[in-house]
Amino acid sequence: MTIEFDNNLPIYLQIMNYIKLQIVTGKLGPGEKIPSVRELASELKINPNTIQRTFQELEREGVAESRRGLGRFVTSEDEKIMSIKKEMAAELLERFIGGMRELGFDNDNIVKIVAESVNDGKREPGGSRSGTTA
Amino acid sequence: MTGSANREEAEVEQLLEFEAVSKKYGNKAALRDVSLSVGPGRIVGLLGSNGSGKTTLMRIAAGLDRPDSGTVRVLGHEPGRASKALISFMPDRPQFERWMTVGEALDFQRDFFADFDPDKSKRMLEFMKLSRGDKASSLSKGMQERLQLTLALSRRASLYLLDEPIGGVDPVARGHILDALVEFYEEDSSMIVSTHLIADIERIFDEVLMIKEGSLVLRQEVEQLRMDSGKSVDQLFKEVYAEC
């Protein structure tokens, strides 16, 4: 497990996003156990309190749930996982569209470019997978 | 988040408290009117350039130097016998003696500190790739720092004071020492780590204290700082020190 952290942004948000990404891409399956604070802290070389906070936030959002004495687990509700997916997609899209607008593309052009790019990408296996995720 | 932490501060017993502490060496002021407190379960970065007063602050907390004015409390105790039993201090120069082997340096800790944990020390030795039979004073600088850290973290102390643990070592060794800090840190204790190399280490801090010419200039929760300013601690540090 490796994350390239950006020290300019709160670390707990970055870890939250990272765990969500793992859930969405299926690396952490529904109902699967999440590593402990200790494990994650030594793995990522991060302050345990920061990991603790990450988990608290994930629980608050319903992405993870803690079971007394057993540890923390990914939610097993498919709906929740789908909503994380949508949320992440929305963020990605927002940033993308914002960037395109800054470059001077209007809505029609943006759609056209995306369509072309997706069709080109079909030939590359890597490109197509990221296409479906987004 | 900080708001609630501040409100709780009054109730939680502070591990370390400085109140208006000043210290001079000859004519040179090393600390000017420093007040701070460190609660339990925190990793605190003590940031400042060389000669800013980091070492003085730690030596006073560890009971090696006496402040000229102000009060210091360690879990309510004045610096002395009781506070020394609670604090594990890693000085910025060797604390082991020239004649000692690695093993003898560890035995020294075991003989004098009730909170020495032989199991932890064994795991740390392994992690640090040190062997008991090596002569401590003939180790390389990097290995000596590893030994220093092993000596400090082999205890289950309430408060760890680490003076420049990544100061004099190359980036690879630095990474290893950072790993050890996170790996062997006790979650219910607190740790104050002084450093002037911030980028490498800022992710392990809960909170930072910036000290400049003996005065405390900033005290902030690290995540809050990133959220509010959109800057890393390293960037902020450079800005604070560029001002002069």
Place this chain on the structure above:
Amino acid sequence: MLTLLKYDLKRDQFMLLGGMIALLLALLTIELGGRQINIETNGIAVLSFMTYSFFGILLLIAVCNSFRASIRSVGRRLVPLGSIHYVGAALLYALLLSAVLLAIAGLHLLYYKSSGILRELEQSGGVTVNWNSSLPLPFGIVVVVLWSTLFLVTMLLLVMAVTESLKFKGRSLIGLVIVVLLSSVISWAKNAFFGGVGVGTLPGFHIENQSQMTMQSQYSSIDGFGFVFELVVAALFIWAAVKLIDRKVRIE
């Protein structure tokens, strides 16, 4: 205190072992070599005595160095012990080393006694023992030597604590001045109030010439106010040294 002493001994083990071997070699050389080149028995006894005195001085230096290293060392000063323990460990160290030195000298004396050399010395006037205390002689010598060593060491420890508290150069010179001052004040006080009687005055050994040595004991007395005076002075020295270690001694 004992743990500190243990690490003092560990640190100094090679020096101590070396010193012991040097002492034995020196004594052996004097005994055997002296006889080889026909130095008279009196001369041999005087030389041996001087050797013991010399190693006694080395012993004081070793204890002072050990104490000085301890009170300055970060590692030692971080341990949760009160400053009195550093003084205590140094006094025990001094006691231990003088006991070893005395034991060797005792064996030496036993050999002299059993081989009849002692009687020969006394008859020839090479060694005169004036002992008029109520205590048996060997016991008296042990107590007097150990106590006077301890008394001297408390003074030296205080002086070390003073010099280690000073920040400027020329500290050792100041230390020397203090030693001279303190010892003159003490001996003046003893003379003025107790007629010079006390235990802390080493029994007056006088080496008259190369072959004559007198041991005067009339100033050594374990009973009396002189001894109480010395106890009080030693306690004061220790108290002052502890305060200085607490507050002033610069740790590396």
